[in-house]
Amino acid sequence: MSAARRCCPPRALAGLFVWRLRSTGVPQIPCRFMRLYHVANNRLITFQYFNFLKRMYVTQCNKDLRQRAKPKSDSTVSPFHELQQLDQEKKVVHKISPVSPVHQSESETSSRNELREMKSAAETEDSVIQVGAESKEDRQWKEMKLRLDDLPGILARLSKIKLTALVVSTTSAGFAMAPVPFELTCFLLASLGTGLASCAANSVNQFFEVPFDSNMNRTKNRPLVRGQISPLLAVCFAASCGIPGIVLLTLGVNPLTGALGAFNIFLYTCCYTPLKRMSIANTWVGAVVGAIPPMMGWTAATGSLDAGALLLGGILYSWQFPHFNALSWGLREDYSRGGYCMMSVTHPGLCRRVALRHCLALIGLSMVAPVLNITTWTFPIISLPINLYISYLGFRFYRDADRSSSRKLFFCSLWHLPMLLLVMFTCKKSVLEKEDKGDLPGGSHETAMEIQLP
Amino acid sequence: PPAHSHSDWIGPPDRHSNLRPVIFYVPPEESALERRLREARQEAQASNQRFWARHNRAFRQEKEEFIYSRLKAKGLEMRDESGHKATLNAEEMADFYKDFLSKNFKKHLQYNRDWYKHNFRITFLMGQVALVRALRWLRWRKKNVEQ
Numbered sequence: 001m002s003a004a005r006r007c008c009p010p011r012a013l014a015g016l017f018v019w020r021l022r023s024t025g026v027p028q029i030p031c032r033f034m035r036l037y038h039v040a041n042n043r044l045i046t047f048q049y050f051n052f053l054k055r056m057y058v059t060q061c062n063k064d065l066r067q068r069a070k071p072k073s074d075s076t077v078s079p080f081h082e083l084q085q086l087d088q089e090k091k092v093v094h095k096i097s098p099v100s101p102v103h104q105s106e107s108e109t110s111s112r113n114e115l116r117e118m119k120s121a122a123e124t125e126d127s128v129i130q131v132g133a134e135s136k137e138d139r140q141w142k143e144m145k146l147r148l149d150d151l152p153g154i155l156a157r158l159s160k161i162k163l164t165a166l167v168v169s170t171t172s173a174g175f176a177m178a179p180v181p182f183e184l185t186c187f188l189l190a191s192l193g194t195g196l197a198s199c200a201a202n203s204v205n206q207f208f209e210v211p212f213d214s215n216m217n218r219t220k221n222r223p224l225v226r227g228q229i230s231p232l233l234a235v236c237f238a239a240s241c242g243i244p245g246i247v248l249l250t251l252g253v254n255p256l257t258g259a260l261g262a263f264n265i266f267l268y269t270c271c272y273t274p275l276k277r278m279s280i281a282n283t284w285v286g287a288v289v290g291a292i293p294p295m296m297g298w299t300a301a302t303g304s305l306d307a308g309a310l311l312l313g314g315i316l317y318s319w320q321f322p323h324f325n326a327l328s329w330g331l332r333e334d335y336s337r338g339g340y341c342m343m344s345v346t347h348p349g350l351c352r353r354v355a356l357r358h359c360l361a362l363i364g365l366s367m368v369a370p371v372l373n374i375t376t377w378t379f380p381i382i383s384l385p386i387n388l389y390i391s392y393l394g395f396r397f398y399r400d401a402d403r404s405s406s407r408k409l410f411f412c413s414l415w416h417l418p419m420l421l422l423v424m425f426t427c428k429k430s431v432l433e434k435e436d437k438g439d440l441p442g443g444s445h446e447t448a449m450e451i452q453l454p
Numbered sequence: 455p456p457a458h459s460h461s462d463w464i465g466p467p468d469r470h471s472n473l474r475p476v477i478f479y480v481p482p483e484e485s486a487l488e489r490r491l492r493e494a495r496q497e498a499q500a501s502n503q504r505f506w507a508r509h510n511r512a513f514r515q516e517k518e519e520f521i522y523s524r525l526k527a528k529g530l531e532m533r534d535e536s537g538h539k540a541t542l543n544a545e546e547m548a549d550f551y552k553d554f555l556s557k558n559f560k561k562h563l564q565y566n567r568d569w570y571k572h573n574f575r576i577t578f579l580m581g582q583v584a585l586v587r588a589l590r591w592l593r594w595r596k597k598n599v600e601q
Contacts, residue, residue: 144462144476207577211502211569215472215510227464227474231573232580277566332544336551337513339562345551403544 144227154223158206158234159199159241167198167293173421174297174312177374177428183301189252190300194293196245197261203238204269207231212277216334253300260299264292280343283324283354291317307372315365315420321358322394323413325351329397329406352398355409359394362420363387369424379427383420390416471506475499487586491579498572505565513554520550 171194175187206213206224210231213219223229242265250258268289275282291313298309328335328344329351335342343351366383369375393412397405463477476499478492521542 139466141463141465141477143459144464208570208573210573211473211506214467214474215506220467220472225474227462227476230580231577232584235577274566277562332548332551336555337510339555339558339565341555341559345548345555348548348552401545 154228158203158223160202164195164198168195171293171297174294175301176425178298178301180301193245193249196241197265200238200242201265201268203234205273207234208273212338216338254303257296257300260296276340280341287317287320290320308374318358318361319417322355322409325355326406326410352401356394356398359391373429375427376429383423386416386419470510471503473502488583491583494576
């Protein structure tokens with residue numbers, strides 16, 4: 001699967017580039033060319049990045065499928081990221097509830113989750129590999145001493161580094177979609193700042209949830225749960241990531257992006273995390289948390305929150321629901337025992353309805369994109385098949401409400417989002433096109449050029 | 455853990471509570487602050503252990519009862535012909551999960567409050583201890599440099 005996905009050879013990209021050149025009717029004026037070169041470069045970077053991510057998803061999916069073939073005694077169950085060992089009692093428990101295989105498959109898959117669901121995606125490739133080795137080590141007593149060579153790995157797991165990478169990629173998607181010329185330094189600063197903020201938020205989340213994490217299969221192997229790091233260090237790490245991250249965003253990019261970043265950290269750590277145990281409203285809050293990074297990317301590029309930012313945020317917001325609801329469908333036992341208030345446990349009908357509703361909303365939002373001049377009209381047309389497919393799976397989930405439909409929907413959501421963002425980017429309305437159209441009929445190219453020059 | 459060790463040791467997850475027990479190292483010249491920290495950690499550990507062991511035990515028990523009653527209602531036995539334990543499918547279990555969650559809601563709210571309090575206090579004390587140790591080390595170094 002990954003081989004097939006490793007598609008789009010550079011030739012195709014070059015072809016795309018040439019096509020763009022032709023379509024925008026660019027004469028051989030150096031400055032225009034430079035600008036186009038930047039745009040195309042950005043596309044190249046983002047495209048390769050997305051490709052890499054897709055590969056990551058698919059690899060994780062593959063690993064997951066492979067893992068499921070292993071005998072149960074060896075396998076680990078982890079709702080979201082990490083793998084665990086089954087001890088005797090769990091074996092009995094799992095025998096009783098056939099739901100457990102779902103746990104295994106879903107847990108091993110990383111799912112994207114901005115600061116919640118997106119987070120699920122990243123975590124544990126290493127966990128998958130380490131399963132066998134860890135099972136023996138797990139049973140031993142370990143010294144609670146911090147080893148410096150372990151520290152990078154521990155901090156990576158503490159900050160859910162893969163999920164952070166996905167968050168940063170949505171931010172860069174937001175940046176790329178903004179109708180302004182591409183600036184590399186701004187892009188890098190925004191990505192770095194968002195990444196640091198996400199690390200901080202994830203660390204604080206893990207700091208708050210230690211006993212709950214130890215009781216849930218997918219989160220059993222987190223650093224704080226295993227005592228590899230002290231809570232004090234986790235908090236210090238969070239502070240040392242979060243504060244520079246927000247400062248970088250505020251000073252290096254613009255205050256609006258910094259404010260959004262700080263707000264997002266607050267929303268995730270102080271609203272979503274406690275709400276998870278109090279009311280099902282946490283899913284909606286979490287969806288907002290996931291929707292903010294692309295908006296941050298947009299504001300980093302343009303400096304203002306306009307309709308385009310809201311649209312991108314809306315797309316991410318709607319995406320969270322089929323993704324998370326499908327995933328949580330298989331984790332009902334762990335949520336129930338752990339005391340988490342999730343729709344899949346308390347209001348299963350609502351869970352499925354909401355997932356379907358938001359799949360359909362994605363179609364609607366894709367239609368709005370060209371109206372707001374963010375993309376051309378090809379975008380709703382090209383994205384229609386994938387949106388219809390996920391809506392179909394959402395409908396199946398709604399109707400059947402069983403394990404297989406929830407898993408199908410979940411896996412679909414994993415590739416649906418990167419593909420949607422990619423299509424959106426390729427259908428992006430060129431900045432130059434717009435300015436061309438805005439020119440007076442008799443206006444010269446030079447005037448247009450002057451407007452564009454910084 | 456070995457007798458000569460100077461650090462805390464953490465063990466495998468407990469069978470009932472899934473929490474990892476910690477054996478705390480008591481240094482010979484433990485200050486009052488460090489003692490408060492250790493006691494706070496021990497207290498939190500004990501309280502967590504109590505809560506989760508009891509909670510998980512109740513969960514397992516109620517789950518068995520639920521399965522038993524449902525199987526009985528369907529006219530089946532706990533074990534089928536091949537001797538395997540009869541199971542209910544996920545949809546039937548869903549009722550149990552929903553019920554269990556709502557029954558324990560208040561308990562969880564109370565536990566959350568306690569846990570957050572413990573967590574903040576422990577982390578704050580850790581911060582104080584670390585600060586005191588750092589200052590002590592700086593003073594010791596200054597003394598060494600002066601000598």
